Amino acid sequence: MPTKEQVAGLLARAHLQAEPHIARIVRVPGDREHEPSDPVKLLEVNPATSPSGIVPVTFSPDPPSVPFASVVVEVTEDEFARLEKGELSLPDGWSIGPTLYCAPGT
Amino acid sequence: MESWSRAFAARARSDLAACDLLAGTALPACHRLHYLQMWLEKLCKAYLWRPESAEKDLRARHNVVGKVLPQLVREHWRRVGFTQCPDLDAIRRICREIDLLHPQVDDDGRRPDNVEYPWRKPDGSVACPAGERFALAARVQGHTGLLLMKAAKRPTDSPATFTG
Numbered sequence: 661m662p663t664k665e666q667v668a669g670l671l672a673r674a675h676l677q678a679e680p681h682i683a684r685i686v687r688v689p690g691d692r693e694h695e696p697s698d699p700v701k702l703l704e705v706n707p708a709t710s711p712s713g714i715v716p717v718t719f720s721p722d723p724p725s726v727p728f729a730s731v732v733v734e735v736t737e738d739e740f741a742r743l744e745k746g747e748l749s750l751p752d753g754w755s756i757g758p759t760l761y762c763a764p765g766t
Numbered sequence: 767m768e769s770w771s772r773a774f775a776a777r778a779r780s781d782l783a784a785c786d787l788l789a790g791t792a793l794p795a796c797h798r799l800h801y802l803q804m805w806l807e808k809l810c811k812a813y814l815w816r817p818e819s820a821e822k823d824l825r826a827r828h829n830v831v832g833k834v835l836p837q838l839v840r841e842h843w844r845r846v847g848f849t850q851c852p853d854l855d856a857i858r859r860i861c862r863e864i865d866l867l868h869p870q871v872d873d874d875g876r877r878p879d880n881v882e883y884p885w886r887k888p889d890g891s892v893a894c895p896a897g898e899r900f901a902l903a904a905r906v907q908g909h910t911g912l913l914l915m916k917a918a919k920r921p922t923d924s925p926a927t928f929t930g
Contacts (some may be wrong), residue, residue, distance in 0.1 A: 674844045677851065679840070708854075717838070720926030722845055751815065
């Protein structure tokens with residue numbers, strides 16, 4: 661069975677293939693990350709999305725390639741900057757984790 | 767007990783049924799578009815991560831189709847194995863227009879046109895939705911619109927909702 665890290669990479673690649681203009685994709689670990697029931701969470705900086713704040717969207721598992729539930733949070737570049745400054749916040753227990761993709765020049 | 771997510775999904779299915787029913791009538795386009803907007807808004811809300819504190823926000827919020835539906839479409843395409851994804855930017859533009867059908871979403875007054883209530887036009891006259899032609903009615907029947915409708919019907923018919 662793939663790990664959460666592998667699933668995160670698979671989803672990130674699929675999302676980039678569908679939307680090559682995505683500027684950045686980072687993992688969002690939660691404080692229950694070690695539990696299989698805790699979803700794989702991605703934060704995507706997408707210039708094409710609307711500036712609507714933090715709107716996490718949930719997806720069910722899709723085994724065998726995606727055996728975990730997943731969550732995607734799409735933000736604009738400005739919203740990502742506000743997240744980094746602490747002016748916007750993720751849901752309780754979630755944090756900005758390792759970067760899976762960063763567009764050249766970003 | 768029904769979860770919020772499943773309840774929104776059930777209402778989305780019902781709105782879709784009404785939308786399809788209206789499509790076969792000669793009623794003005796605003797009625798079908800009204801149910802189209804309600805269907806897709808409820809569908810999107812069924813997929814939102816919902817901490818308990820957000821219940822009120824979930825009911826009151828209307829501007830979600832443009833933010834959420836393109837992600838549902840993208841995930842649907844990934845699951846069915848599309849290797850050459852259609853133009854998601856065009857999908858996003860249609861989704862934004864669907865949000866604007868709601869009277870409370872008007873781009874700071876720049877887009878008062880909506881499918882429910884009369885509005886004042888720039889020339890001072892008052893428009894009635896039932897008497898207006900909506901360009902979106904044709905766009906949702908074009909190639910991109912049909913791709914969007916097809917992708918949205920799948921998660922409506924068999925929603926992958928979470929149980930929060």
